[in-house]
Amino acid sequence: MACAMVPLDEQQVTEAAGPMGKERTLPALHPDRKEERCFVPYKPPPEDSSPAEVEEFLEHGRFITEDLDWLLNLPHDKFWCQVVFDESLQNCLDSYLRHAPRGLDPSSLPSSPAMAEMQRSIHRAVFMTFLRMATHKESKESFITPSVFGEIIYNNFLFDIPKILDLCVLFGKGNSQLLHKMIENIFTQQPCYYGDLDETVPSILQVMDTILAKCGLQCEGAPATEPLKLNSHGRPSAMTMSQQDLVDLVLYLCDSCTTIQAFLDIFPAACSTFHCHSFLNRLASFYEAAVPDLEKAVRKRNFDDKSLQEDLWNRVCHSRRRMVETAHLMLQHTCLQPILEGSENIQMFVEELLQHFTSFLPEKRFLADYDEQFPVADDVSLLQQAFPLIDETRTSYLLQGVADAWDSVGRRRPQ
Amino acid sequence: MSPPRLTGALRSFSTVSKREEFTEHVYDLKVRAFWSKLHSQELFSREGLTWQKIVQFLTQHLDKAEQQSATQELKSILQAAKQIVGEEHGQDTIESAAVFLFETFHNKDHVGLEETRAIKQMFGPFPFSAADTCCAAVSRCVTCMKTDNACALVCVTRVTEADRHITAFGRNISFSYDCYALDPQEALPWTGGPDEETSGVGLDF
Secondary structure (H helix, E strand, O other): OOOOOOHHHOOOEEEEEEEOEEEEEEEEOOOHHHOOOOOOOOOOOOOOOOOHHOOOOOOOOHHHHHHHHHHHHOOOOHHHHHHOOOOOHHHHHHHHHHHOOOOOOOOOOOOOOOHHHHHHHHHHHHOOOOOHOOOEEEOOOEEOHHHHHHHHHHHOOOHHHHHHHHHHHHHHHHHHHHHHHHHHHHHHHHHHHHHHHHHHHHHHHHHHHHHHOOOOOOOOOOOOOOOOOOOOOOOOOOOOOEEEEEEEHHHHHHHHHHHHHHHHHHHHHHHHHHHHHHHHHHHHHHHHHHHHHHHHHHHOOOOOOOOHHHHHHHHHHHHHHHHHHHHHHHHHHHHHHHHOOOOOOOOHHHHHHHHHHHHOOOHHHHHHHHHHHHOOHHHHHHHHHHHHOOOHHHHHHHHHHHHHHHHHHOOOOOO | OOOOOOHHHHHOOOOOOOOOOOOOOOOOOOHHHHHHHHHHHHHHHHHHOOOHHHHHEEEEHOHHHHHHHHHHHHHHHHHHHHHOOOOOOOOHHHHHHHHHHHHHHHHOOOOHHHHHHHHHHHHHOOOOHHHHHHHHHHHHHHHOOHHHHHHHHHHHHHHHHHHHHHHOOOOOOOOOOOOOOOHHHOOOOOOOOOOOOOOOOOOOO
16 A cells, blocks of 8 residues: 555555566556456347346456456555556546447336346446546545646546546436536546637537438538438428438437537536537527427338337427527526626626527527526526616617517417 | 537547547456455555565564574565465565565464465465464464564554545535436526517427
8 A cells, every 4th residue: 555645646655566576666547556347338228128138248347347346345555556556447438428328218127136136236327437537636644736637537538528528428417516516627627628628618509410411411500511412302301301310300400419418417517618619600590400300201201110109209309408408508607697796897798698599599499488487587587686777778778689580480488 | 429519629629638649448357356366465465564565674673583484484474475376476466465574474373264264265275284384484474473473463454444434535524416417407498589470389299
């Protein structure tokens, strides 16, 4: 065991080595101190499970839980040696994040109680491992210098943006407070993650453009796609694509919306990075273009399997909710909160919020759905209280625009 | 196969993840099964008594002459452990087995029923002569170390399962298995434009 009250990254240990126990001194965090272990990658529960497949899953799962329990039992210094220097461990954790069934997956529940129990054990052990990896101070005696901790997790890819998003969507529903602490600590100790997030947002916007392109649509503000080939048979659309493509597209949309919403809900500090990429306006345009098209396809196409049609409808509705919530989260954290907290630049935030609402006016379906969940009138009222100098003509115009949006989508606003 | 996921696309198209090819099948299950057996054999010694600790104790507490004879006994114990676990295993496994035998025999003068059962449970069928030789070697070694010292060494370094469980990270952290899921209650009404049919259309699920 390494010595106490000195950060792990500065500790030296003296250990017996070789058959005759000759002593040597080495840094506490050293590859030679890693134990020989053989973490196996995770495989999701089989869908049509024969007894042999069930047995294989259980055996596989037993290996993973045994190994992760062993890891969590290690003292602080040995844990970090394993985490940093054991590639099989990182492969195991990464495979879980990639392949573990989400609650939203079409077949997320294992078919046998034994498999379900095993899946739960793995789920917990993986979370606890990530939690320990996100903790630079376990106790007074067991800690790592914060800046070194930041370097370790970043340089060894123990966490990266896709992993953080996976953690949010897999564990965020019931463990949001713990996850918030974890992610906040990761970003605080290693600000490079903000840079990575900044690099990732354009890829998220690209995902939205890809969905639109598959539907033969183009988002406002998105870069122009390739011109249509002369010999192509018209644009693809949600109505004409194969049923499997439509299913995949809806699943993709559903997963993307849930993941982004979960992440911003758990770590609202990321809203400003998304904001810098005009994410809010792109999201509203995307919603306006994609949602009616997908809804129409799900409603009007002929499905042999009606339960599949119902499932897709639920997924489109779920995605709509998550997109609207994402928009609200962003408005709340980038504009409303600074206004309510009496920030110095209150006028700037008021102006920004009004501009956002004004930019939503042409996106009528989006605006009506947003207003249904988060009434714009409530926010305007808050603005008027926090900033009495607000231009009343402007707010009236805005509220009239919201009412028009409801009319133009042919719905009646709930009283 | 996993459904299409946002994070899958981000891993493929963004530059913020490790670029190395993800290796799905680095280890096969047979290899891991072997390790599992090995680990169960090593478990008792991983954080408790180790061969190095026994060697270290002898180096620090015995004079040169005693050390020499104790070292001979240790060699005999290792040799017996090798016969019991099988020649094909590596040095680490043999040393772990030797520690197990040392713990088993440190306060015994012969191989009784209880010891036989414990060894068989751990390693399967074994040559009794090897256990007998080992028991005698441990007994002579303990005499060199002074019996009380040997008992203290075994007891102080012994880590029980209960101890291990208490120290497990996250043991006291409450964890929720809740996950994001589809909620049929969230199904919103149809929001087609005015040109869309809005009446008489049912999903008829």
